[in-house]
Amino acid sequence: MADTSEFDPNLAISHNFPDSTYSYTERDVALYALGIGACASNAVDQDELKYVYHEDGQQFIKVLPTFAALLTLESLPNGFDLPGLQYDPRLLLHGQQYIELYKPFPSSCHIQNKVSLAGLHDKGKAAILEIETKSYEKESGDLLCMNRTTVYLRGAGGFSKSSKPFSYSNYPPNQTPAVKIPESKPFAVFEDRTHPSQALLYRLSGDYNPLHSDPMFAKVAGFSQPILHGLCTLGFAVRAIIKSICKGDSDRIKSITGRFLLHVYPGETLVTEMWLEGSRVIYRTLVKERKRTVLSGSVGLSGLNSSL
Numbered sequence: 001m002a003d004t005s006e007f008d009p010n011l012a013i014s015h016n017f018p019d020s021t022y023s024y025t026e027r028d029v030a031l032y033a034l035g036i037g038a039c040a041s042n043a044v045d046q047d048e049l050k051y052v053y054h055e056d057g058q059q060f061i062k063v064l065p066t067f068a069a070l071l072t073l074e075s076l077p078n079g080f081d082l083p084g085l086q087y088d089p090r091l092l093l094h095g096q097q098y099i100e101l102y103k104p105f106p107s108s109c110h111i112q113n114k115v116s117l118a119g120l121h122d123k124g125k126a127a128i129l130e131i132e133t134k135s136y137e138k139e140s141g142d143l144l145c146m147n148r149t150t151v152y153l154r155g156a157g158g159f160s161k162s163s164k165p166f167s168y169s170n171y172p173p174n175q176t177p178a179v180k181i182p183e184s185k186p187f188a189v190f191e192d193r194t195h196p197s198q199a200l201l202y203r204l205s206g207d208y209n210p211l212h213s214d215p216m217f218a219k220v221a222g223f224s225q226p227i228l229h230g231l232c233t234l235g236f237a238v239r240a241i242i243k244s245i246c247k248g249d250s251d252r253i254k255s256i257t258g259r260f261l262l263h264v265y266p267g268e269t270l271v272t273e274m275w276l277e278g279s280r281v282i283y284r285t286l287v288k289e290r291k292r293t294v295l296s297g298s299v300g301l302s303g304l305n306s307s308l
């Protein structure tokens with residue numbers, strides 16, 4: 001457990017994060033789509049070509065909704081530092097992601113981010129930070145999306161009394177990514193193989209953490225080899241939902257939650273099971289080779305009609 005004697009969680013929650021900026025072009029949009037497996041098994045896939053190519057003379061490359069998570073990448077130039085909180089960056093894992101989408105993304109954009117701490121929890125063996133980022137289109141001032149990123153800092157807990165562990169969050173409980181998986185048969189199932197070099201491709205979208213590329217670093221972190229980025233797995237799962245439920249129309253996705261339950265090794269096969277629940281899709285993703293659930297969550301949709 002980290003020496004966190006100088007860490008005052010009450011001070012941490014009033015910490016002001018600086019605003020940050022992020023810019024992307026169509027090239028970033030297409031590279032991201034390839035990184036989460038779009039067109040990987042069919043280079044002319046009729047649902048997915050639009051994310052990587054100006055199909056049929058289309059004017060702009062279409063942006064996938066999970067691209068939203070990348071907008072936060074440069075929000076914390078010094079990592080997830082909170083004054084006084086000590087942790088080993090090699091033991092950091094991505095725990096959860098919550099995304100709200102307010103309008104479709106332009107194919108290139110300059111972004112202004114407002115960042116705040118939405119949650120902080122002492123789990124004894126770990127500390128959990130929840131960082132909220134609101135992303136505005138610089139030119140129009142329009143709010144494009146909100147991300148809440150949960151990081152799980154192994155070994156950094158124990159900064160409060162174990163009889164009354166510190167726990168703070170400033171958002172409604174119905175926005176937590178944990179979901180109850182129905183016992184019924186899934187409405188749809190989609191299988192997709194990640195490539196052995198998937199993490200090496202995905203990292204070019206901006207998350208260069210060596211956990212996903214460096215064998216020695218991965219061993220120190222407790223894994224037999226580099227693991228896949230959690231957001232890459234989430235991208236595969238949401239692509240499966242766009243294909244299986246949205247008939248290829250990604251603009252119907254309004255919110256996304258995901259809880260990373262177990263690591264994925266590049267090259268493994270992802271099987272995403274989906275259930276319809278009102279205007280939400282509940283999903284879980286399993287690694288076929290190990291028969292283990294690695295991700296679960298929900299996706300909020302607009303215009304879900306009875307023909308499904």
Ligand SMILES: CCCCCCCCCCCCC/C=C/C(=O)SCCNC(=O)CCNC(=O)[C@H](O)C(C)(C)COP(=O)(O)OP(=O)(O)OC[C@H]1O[C@@H](n2cnc3c(N)ncnc32)[C@H](O)[C@@H]1OP(=O)(O)O
Pocket residue numbers: 069072073075076092093094095096115123128131132133149150151152207209227228229230231259260261262263264
């Ligand atoms: C300001 C802008 C922000 C910047 C944004 C940056 C961009 C985004 C990038 C951020 C990501 C950082 C770098 C990325 C890293 C990765 O991608 S790592 C790969 C993806 N993640 C994983 O593979 C993790 C998979 N999950 C696990 O291995 C395990 O679930 C776990 C996280 C190690 C936890 O397991 P365990 O220690 O066994 O936990 P438990 O004993 O079951 O539970 C303890 C308490 O913690 C709570 N909890 C458990 N899992 C999670 C989780 N995934 N997320 C959140 N909370 C979790 C659990 O509920 C327990 O709490 P209590 O019930 O209160 O006791």
